[in-house]
Amino acid sequence: MKHVDEFRDGRLARVLADRIARAVEPGRHYRFMEFCGGHTHAISRYGVTDLLPASIETVHGPGCPVCVLPIGRIDNAIALARERGAILCTYADTMRVPAARGSSLAKAKAAGADVRMVYSAADALRVARENPAREVVFLAIGFETTTPPTAHAILEADRAGLANFSVFCNHVVTPAAIANILESPQVRGIGTVPLDGFVGPAHVSCVIGSQPYEFFAEEYAKPVVIAGFEPLDVMQAVLMLVEQVNDGRHEVENEFARAVTREGNAKAKALVAEVFELRRSFEWRGLGEVPYSALRIKARYERFDAEKRYDIVYRPVLDNKACECGAILRGAKRPKDCKAFGTVCTPENPLGSCMVSSEGACAAYYAYGRFRDREAA
Amino acid sequence: MCLAVPVLVVKRHDGEDAIIDAGGVRKQVSLALVPEAREGDYVIVHVGYAIGRLDPDEALKTLALFAGMEPAA
Numbered sequence A: 001m002k003h004v005d006e007f008r009d010g011r012l013a014r015v016l017a018d019r020i021a022r023a024v025e026p027g028r029h030y031r032f033m034e035f036c037g038g039h040t041h042a043i044s045r046y047g048v049t050d051l052l053p054a055s056i057e058t059v060h061g062p063g064c065p066v067c068v069l070p071i072g073r074i075d076n077a078i079a080l081a082r083e084r085g086a087i088l089c090t091y092a093d094t095m096r097v098p099a100a101r102g103s104s105l106a107k108a109k110a111a112g113a114d115v116r117m118v119y120s121a122a123d124a125l126r127v128a129r130e131n132p133a134r135e136v137v138f139l140a141i142g143f144e145t146t147t148p149p150t151a152h153a154i155l156e157a158d159r160a161g162l163a164n165f166s167v168f169c170n171h172v173v174t175p176a177a178i179a180n181i182l183e184s185p186q187v188r189g190i191g192t193v194p195l196d197g198f199v200g201p202a203h204v205s206c207v208i209g210s211q212p213y214e215f216f217a218e219e220y221a222k223p224v225v226i227a228g229f230e231p232l233d234v235m236q237a238v239l240m241l242v243e244q245v246n247d248g249r250h251e252v253e254n255e256f257a258r259a260v261t262r263e264g265n266a267k268a269k270a271l272v273a274e275v276f277e278l279r280r281s282f283e284w285r286g287l288g289e290v291p292y293s294a295l296r297i298k299a300r301y302e303r304f305d306a307e308k309r310y311d312i313v314y315r316p317v318l319d320n321k322a323c324e325c326g327a328i329l330r331g332a333k334r335p336k337d338c339k340a341f342g343t344v345c346t347p348e349n350p351l352g353s354c355m356v357s358s359e360g361a362c363a364a365y366y367a368y369g370r371f372r373d374r375e376a377a
Numbered sequence B: 001m002c003l004a005v006p007v008l009v010v011k012r013h014d015g016e017d018a019i020i021d022a023g024g025v026r027k028q029v030s031l032a033l034v035p036e037a038r039e040g041d042y043v044i045v046h047v048g049y050a051i052g053r054l055d056p057d058e059a060l061k062t063l064a065l066f067a068g069m070e071p072a073a
């Protein structure tokens, strides 16, 4: 496929690996966090770590939308379908996220709740149009890539005067989460997670541009290189990060210039600004309450806000005690540090959310067996 | 859900929808967020919506960068 295969070329990967090996300074250790699950996936799938010198460590971040959705919000969604008789529409990945008491949306569906998998927010609108006598709620999750489509769907519903459609909004924003990781006690305090730089999100940055990262590259003195989701993109970004660290620079650089500009997608940003505003605080699975890290629907569109329509009350629920997702999402632990990994917890039967989506760190490790390679090495 | 590859815009319909080709698989997506996209462009699609256009010149420059060559002017 054009614009894909060239960025997976094995020969070029070795050229890049060679240049990275020459760039690292002897005796120096480099720890780079890839914020996005898409990068975690690429690193595991293509074995990027095997091509990197031992002095470079990749640390997985919290950029998997499914992984950071707190249990209590899934419980709220299940209750909408079960107790309020609504048709609950959601993306495929959300279906298997473990909720309280061993439940999930998939299990609620099997037990008779009207939960429907949709491919896009537009599909959820279609369900509402086709079922005028029923209430239809779209469980919206995700970072800046999925937010503009949700905004578009709400504006369409407004235009069409769709009275039976609403959105249970769980959209989160990326820059706040990165700042939270940098400020978490593990990172700031005793320094168990010293990060030397970030591989910045690919598709999120298509929407928000590279500009929002400038603040914390400066504030926290950490380099950021925005990278595409193909393996060569990740390797090039690692090389650029190594060079920044060696030079003592901390700038925002853009490896993914083929799709990311400094300003991002103006149209998408305008729709989001029209419909959403920041919440004062939001709970992330694994990170806890993060200030100004999520969006809610503005008062002007509140008739499409499921939280208002159904008076949804959020109750935090603790994760399974064995699950290390929280530490993994902060980069403080790796999937193989979890006792449940691959035993009690597998993609077929996830105990924690990191094992659900293919972008989750635990699922990526499990699917591509990288953990075994490293252990054998 | 964030894994997406650039896809080719094959046919624009009236309004905001278009048919795209992803390695032989055709699908309908919305161009509401990238209204400037034309047939023959590559776009990045997320959950049924194109969110950005791919710049083929920048793609070539990045490939040149991988090979350690000076980017073509």
Ligand code: SF4
Residues within 6 Å of the ligand: A322, A323, A324, A325, A328, A335, A338, A339, A340, A341, A342, A345, A346, A350, A351, A352, A353, A354, A355, A362
């Ligand atoms: S392996 Fe399962 S239980 Fe352990 S941290 Fe990962 S998702 Fe949680």
